[in-house]
Amino acid sequence: MRNMIANKMNFYGLVVIYLFLFNFQLITVAEVVSHLVETNVVCGEGMSFSNNAILYSVNSRGHAYAKVINPDDLSDQYYILQDQTGWNHLDFDMQPGGEGYMVFSGSNEVMFYRKVDSNFNVQSAQNMTHESFHNWVPKVSGDNVIWWWSPGPYQHWDVKLENLATGTRTTLAGGPEYQYAWDIDGDYALYSDDGTPYYKEIWSSNPAIAITAEDGAQLAGEQTGGQINNNRILVYTSGRQSLYVYDIGTDTYARKVMESDSFDIIDPYLFGDMLVWSDDRNGSYDIYGLDLSVENSIPFRITDSDTTDERMPLLYNNTILWTQGPIGFNNSSPADLYVATVPEPASLFLLALGGLALTRCKYSKMKNQFYKT
Secondary structure (H helix, E strand, O other): OHHHHHHHHHHHHHHHHHHHHHHOOOOOOOOOEEEEEEOOEOOOOOEEEEOOEEEEEEEEOOEEEEEEEEOOEEEEEEEEEEEOOOOOEEEEEEOOOOOEEEEEEOOOOOEEEEEEOOOOOEEEEEEOOOOOOEEEEEEEEOOEEEEEEEOOOOOOOEEEEEEOOOOOEEEEEOOOOOEEEEEEEOOEEEEEEOOEEEEEEOOOOOOOEEOOEOOOOOOOOOOOEEEEEOOEEEEEOOOOOEEEEEEOOOOOOEEEEEEOOOOOEEEEEEEOOEEEEEEEEEOEEEEEEEEOOOOOOOOEEOOOOOOOOEEEEEEEOOEEEEEEOOOOOOOOOOOEEEEEEOOOOHHHHHHHHHHHHHHHHHHHHHHHHHHHO
C-alpha cells in the first residue's frame, strides 16, 4: 500500500512539474488590464510612476503636455505643464500621502522642477538652468535631484546633484571624460564614468564604488545603463543583451540574472524583488517579469500581443504600466498606455507543489524501506 501511494505521489508530482514547464509563460499573462488613455508618448524618458500616480509627456497638435493620472480613477487627471518645446525627459517622486517633486528637461535644454502636494497642486516652481549649456535627463528622489550637465556643445558631461529644499548644489562626478547620471534613490546615486558604472552615497565624502560583474563581463560601454531601487542596483550591458543585479552592502560583484543571444532585451525596470523588461522572442515586443526573491527564478510573460509592440514597463508595488504602439516624437499612430496588476507567477506555486509531492514520495519510500529492514 505504501508503495502504491508513493508511486501515485510520484506521478502527480511529475504531472505538476510538467504543467509548470509547459505553462510557465502562458498562465501568468495579465488578464485585468485598464486602457488608461490614447496618447503619443514622447520617448523612453517620458513617463514616471510613483506612489500609484503616473506622470507622462504627450504630443498633441504641436503641443507637449505633462500630465498626471491615477490608474485607480481614470477621471482623476491633472495637467501640470503645456509647452511647445516638448518635455522629453521627466521624473517625479511622490511620498505616500504627502508632497513630491517633479523635474523636467526639454528639447531646448531647459530644466526646472515643480513641488506639488498630495492633490498635485503646484506649491512652488523654479527654473534650474543656472549654468548653461546643457541640462538634461533629471532623476529625483525625495528632495535630491541629479542630472547630466555639459559646459558646451561637443564637450564632456558631468553629474550634478542638488537638494531642492535647500538649493545646495554640487558636482557629484566631473572631469574630462563623460559622466552620465543614471538614477538616484534614497542616499545613493548611480552614474557612469567613462562607461564604467559607479554608485556613491550622496552628500558624503565617501568615495564612489565601481560595479564589476562576477562573470568578468565588461559592464562599461556607451549603451550601458542602470537603475537603483531600495539599495538594489540594476545594470544592463551594451546592446542590452544582459541584465545584472547588485545589492549594496552585501554583494561584491554584480550577478547576471537575464541574458539572450537570440532576441533583444530592452527597457528593463526594477522595483523591489520584481524585474520587468520588454523582449521580442515572439516577434513583437512583449513584457516579461522575473522574481528576484526566488532562487533560479524563471521569466514569466505579462503581456501577449502578437502584432503590436508593448514596451517601457514601469512598476510601483504590484502595479505595472506599459505602452502599446509606436513611441517617439513624430509617430502618426499614437502609443497607448495600459496598466494592470502584476500577475502572481502561479507556475512557481505549481512547481513547489510538484517538488513537495516528489519529496513526500521519496520520504514515503524511505520509510517503507526502513520498516522492511
